[in-house]
Amino acid sequence: MNEILNMTALELSAGIKKGEVSCQEAAQAALNVIRTRQDQLNTFITVTGRQALERAAALDRRKGSGPLFGVPGAVKDNLCTQGLRTTCASLMLERYVPPYNAGVIDLLDEAGTVLLGKLNMDEFAMGSTSETSCFGPVKNPWDLSRVPGGSSGGAAAAVAAGEVWFALGSDTGGSVRQPAAWCGVTGIKPTYGTVSRYGLVAYASSFDQVGAICRDAADCAAVLDAIQNHDPRDSTGLPGEYGGLLAGLNGDIRGMRIGMPAQLFGDELDPQVRHRVLDAARVLRDRGAQVEECCLPAADYALAAYYVIACAEASSNLARYDGVHYGKRCAGDVGLEELYLRSRSEGFGSEVKRRILLGTFVLSEGHYDAYYAKALAARDMVRKSFEELFSQYDLLLAPVTPSVAPKLGQSLEHPARMYQTDSYTVCANLTGLPAMSIPCGQSEGGMPVGVQLIGPAFGEQTLLNAAHAVQRETHWHKLRPPCFGTGGEGT
Amino acid sequence: MRWETVIGLETHVELNTDTKIFCSCSTAFGAPPNTQCCPVCMGLPGSLPVLNRRVVEYAARIALALNCSITPLNRFDRKNYFYPDLPKAYQISQLYLPIAREGWLDVEMEQGRKSIRIHEMHMEEDAGKLIHHPDGGDTRIDYNRCGVPLVEIVTEPDFRSADEVVAYLEQLRSVLLYLGVSDGKLQEGSLRCDVNLSVRPEGSQTLGVRTEMKNLGSFRAVRRAIEYESQRQIRILESGGRVIRQTLRWDEDADQSIPMRTKEDAADYRYFPEPDLPPVELDEAFLTDLRTQQPELAAQKRARYCKDWGLSAYDARMLTGQRSLAEFFERTVALGAPPKKAANWIMGQVLRQLSARNLQAQDMTLQPKVLARLIALVEQGRINRNTAVEVFDAVFDGGDPEEYIAAHGLERISDCAQVRQAVEQVFAENPRSVADWRAGKEKALGFLVGQTMRMLQGKADPQTVNKLIRDRLTEE
Known part of the structure; x- marks a missing residue:
């Protein structure tokens, strides 16, 4: 069974189309792994089980084309699914069932995939470790005492553990790339506006972007081909010609100019991580790219600007959870003010409260100019300096995080230190640029390390080609954690 | 203070x-x-x-x-x-x-x-x-x-x-x-x-x-x-x-x-x-598109009514009180009705009918061409004003004024011979009144006119009747 589980999504779909394996068998195999591993990894909040098998059976009868036809996947629990609870890993929405599907859910459906369930995450996508979930922390499949990263930790861990062939996450400040790096899988955050946010429960609207976590770059290309489009329901969506990324994937990077911003290789960077990232740079150079160091001074403002703007937007986006309309409502017959206070106090976890408070503060009268307006100005500076860099380079290469996955519980005590780990990833969110994380080896302790590639707007094809070039030459993305699949404990 | x-x-x-x-x-x-x-x-x-x-x-x-x-x-x-x-x-x-x-x-x-x-x-x-x-x-x-x-x-x-x-x-x-x-x-x-x-x-x-x-x-x-x-x-x-x-x-x-x-x-x-x-x-x-599509507003209409059509400020305000009323007025004028006459009709008869029916101007079915036609018939002397009001009430909810006039024989008698004949008959039937007038009782004239009009079912022009009676009285 591990043979099926070890396939990429493209290989599995090819096998299904050839009749070598049925869609039901694949779904059942994955459900077996989920059942075996759920207690250890806690990757899922909701497993669709019977519903998924029925869908798989229907697909087996139908037969279809398309590179993802028949492939089981799962989505982060902040993507609305009609009739299927969507919790954002918060007590606030523990029993919330949306009446509509997110745009990307319908697109995955059209692509002929099977939804196995909803993945665990940091509460409302706020966090870098997937420990703030009201359903308990997700564990890293490579080391159960470590975090998988966040906020799409369930998504990265599920792909790494062989529970699904692909997953959708969301990336607001690195929430797809960072857990992908820490779990040793491939993750991509496309250009802001190229995947519909309709039905993605908002954290920070200017940065939120749905992304894919997969086994390799080719699978990422196929998933992006399925979900990128211009959805008229999302006004921040960008018109463009979507699709064709998989067809355009040739791994040809000869003459590609790649810059390594010195500011993203600072003193805080763990030397082991630095070495692995430079290994990846070397592979690219060997394959014909020109790789050189470059300068990105504005990067110093990125983290502060990101947290000010993200928290400001979050404080407004999460105000609707007030106990009046839906979701958690405090017990007892209390007055309106009390209802607000108690419902929100009981419904939100401490990290969410911290960000709401920060955001409320920076937007309040007398502070707006000192914080929010300054952060917007800093964002413009970061955008400009990236624009300048992309007049010289086709891609930028950097680490994803300063270190490998930390132990569970370490980060929660030091929120500011946890925020620091987002330094390398937030730039792509401030600028809206596409970026991905691909495995580039392991630390001495056997924990995966990721390398980040950042492209110009609409530069997904370039990104994927560079990633594909690395993955053709290396086996890093093929490394599997000890608990991969059912580990012999089941079939 | x-x-x-x-x-x-x-x-x-x-x-x-x-x-x-x-x-x-x-x-x-x-x-x-x-x-x-x-x-x-x-x-x-x-x-x-x-x-x-x-x-x-x-x-x-x-x-x-x-x-x-x-x-x-x-x-x-x-x-x-x-x-x-x-x-x-x-x-x-x-x-x-x-x-x-x-x-x-x-x-x-x-x-x-x-x-x-x-x-x-x-x-x-x-x-x-x-x-x-x-x-x-x-x-x-x-x-x-x-x-x-x-x-x-x-x-x-x-x-x-x-x-x-x-x-x-x-x-x-x-x-x-x-x-x-x-x-x-x-x-x-x-x-x-x-x-x-x-x-x-x-x-x-x-x-x-x-x-x-x-x-x-x-x-x-x-x-x-x-x-x-x-x-x-x-x-x-x-x-x-x-x-x-x-x-x-x-x-x-x-x-x-x-x-x-x-x-x-x-x-x-x-x-x-x-x-x-x-x-x-x-x-x-x-914005240019919007500017060209912008309708004429009440204030502009009022100024134009006063300047171009000589209406009083009061009339102009009454007519522009509702956009559909002003439009009705303008279309009536465009069909040839003299502006002052049209204004009087609308402020008098149209508003009277609307208020009796508790309607807004925009809900009115009356067509400007009906009112314009009615005004023209009065202007041409084919019906007199009182008849016109009767016709107006009859066709307010629909109908053709001329058909109504024909059907009810309301057209004014413009044939002098017919009027003269009626006058002769009234004189013959009311010698007393004729004598009274000649004795200096001016009021008797009114009685004779009334009798003649009644005989002609009100369809004659009162002025003509008046003149013919006066002529007839002074003849002898």
Whole structure:
């Protein structure tokens, strides 16, 4: 069974189309792994089980084309699914069932995939470790005492553990790339506006972007081909010609100019991580790219600007959870003010409260100019300096995080230190640029390390080609954690 | 000491687009609760707003009519506050870049014309409605109104009396109705205003401390609230007190203002740019199109009626009171009716019929060509005026005047021989009256005319009858 589980999504779909394996068998195999591993990894909040098998059976009868036809996947629990609870890993929405599907859910459906369930995450996508979930922390499949990263930790861990062939996450400040790096899988955050946010429960609207976590770059290309489009329901969506990324994937990077911003290789960077990232740079150079160091001074403002703007937007986006309309409502017959206070106090976890408070503060009268307006100005500076860099380079290469996955519980005590780990990833969110994380080896302790590639707007094809070039030459993305699949404990 | 009242107005206007400002739900008034809402206007998690371009168009048309400068690049902002009728806990509005600024509206008053300056106008979404249980039990929420498009028009503090405010509101309402962008119905809440009011010693140039009054649902309430609040402030100042800056609610039943909150606990709305909506560009081509499509407004029509057609100011005001009435008038004139005659007919007979039927001009089925034809028949002397009124009443709900006249034999007798014959007969039958007249009793003439008219069933021209009788009397 591990043979099926070890396939990429493209290989599995090819096998299904050839009749070598049925869609039901694949779904059942994955459900077996989920059942075996759920207690250890806690990757899922909701497993669709019977519903998924029925869908798989229907697909087996139908037969279809398309590179993802028949492939089981799962989505982060902040993507609305009609009739299927969507919790954002918060007590606030523990029993919330949306009446509509997110745009990307319908697109995955059209692509002929099977939804196995909803993945665990940091509460409302706020966090870098997937420990703030009201359903308990997700564990890293490579080391159960470590975090998988966040906020799409369930998504990265599920792909790494062989529970699904692909997953959708969301990336607001690195929430797809960072857990992908820490779990040793491939993750991509496309250009802001190229995947519909309709039905993605908002954290920070200017940065939120749905992304894919997969086994390799080719699978990422196929998933992006399925979900990128211009959805008229999302006004921040960008018109463009979507699709064709998989067809355009040739791994040809000869003459590609790649810059390594010195500011993203600072003193805080763990030397082991630095070495692995430079290994990846070397592979690219060997394959014909020109790789050189470059300068990105504005990067110093990125983290502060990101947290000010993200928290400001979050404080407004999460105000609707007030106990009046839906979701958690405090017990007892209390007055309106009390209802607000108690419902929100009981419904939100401490990290969410911290960000709401920060955001409320920076937007309040007398502070707006000192914080929010300054952060917007800093964002413009970061955008400009990236624009300048992309007049010289086709891609930028950097680490994803300063270190490998930390132990569970370490980060929660030091929120500011946890925020620091987002330094390398937030730039792509401030600028809206596409970026991905691909495995580039392991630390001495056997924990995966990721390398980040950042492209110009609409530069997904370039990104994927560079990633594909690395993955053709290396086996890093093929490394599997000890608990991969059912580990012999089941079939 | 003599006091001067200084007032500024904030008026919310509900636009009558078919669908809401950020989703495609219907805006129709009066539907059962929560039957016109969707994930977007209910603010469900994950939903996103999409701007209804028609709202921008309507707002821009109002801005043009109010002589405002229009912001070429519009942005929306979020106004954050908690209230159960606001499901997102923020209202999408405009703070930093409102669609229009710096305009004016000329208001005609008995004392003359006054120009009220417009400070700014912005677009925003309406909130839902709370329905409190009459027994004081639970409160329910109706989301139907959530997301109905509004513009808020803010004036400078240019008013000095309730009369001016009411005149402005009536003028504004007329502009909105002429533009066709709002129902302008106060009782359905499609026009709501807040009054900012302060008083100061007459001659003073500095503004006093102001209060804001909300919940003014009728012109009468506006007038009462202004009178009440300015008296209240004057009383405080005259007794040596200080007016405090606060928000008041006008209680129409109690006929008094009730404090809601003071400035100290005023809400901090934490406005910031709405990240879910990109900026909206209003390019010159779009505005040029709107300018050319802009209908003629009541004030312009009034000026034209007086200047080109010699109507009195009073008549011009009556005719332009409703856009459809003015249009009816203009079409009647275009069909050849003399303007003054058409005006008299409309202000007399048409309004009489409408009020008898309790109808608005826009609901009238009468066609301008029918009235024009009727006026022409009178002008040509084919029917007399009294007959015309009878025909008018008969065809008001439909029918052809000439057919009616023919069917009822109402055409005027223009044949002198026929009249002369009738006169002969009347003279023969009433020798006594003839003798009376000759004896100097002038009144007898009237009797003879009446008898002749009766014989001719009223279809003769009374003047002709009069002349023939006089001729006949003096013949002998």
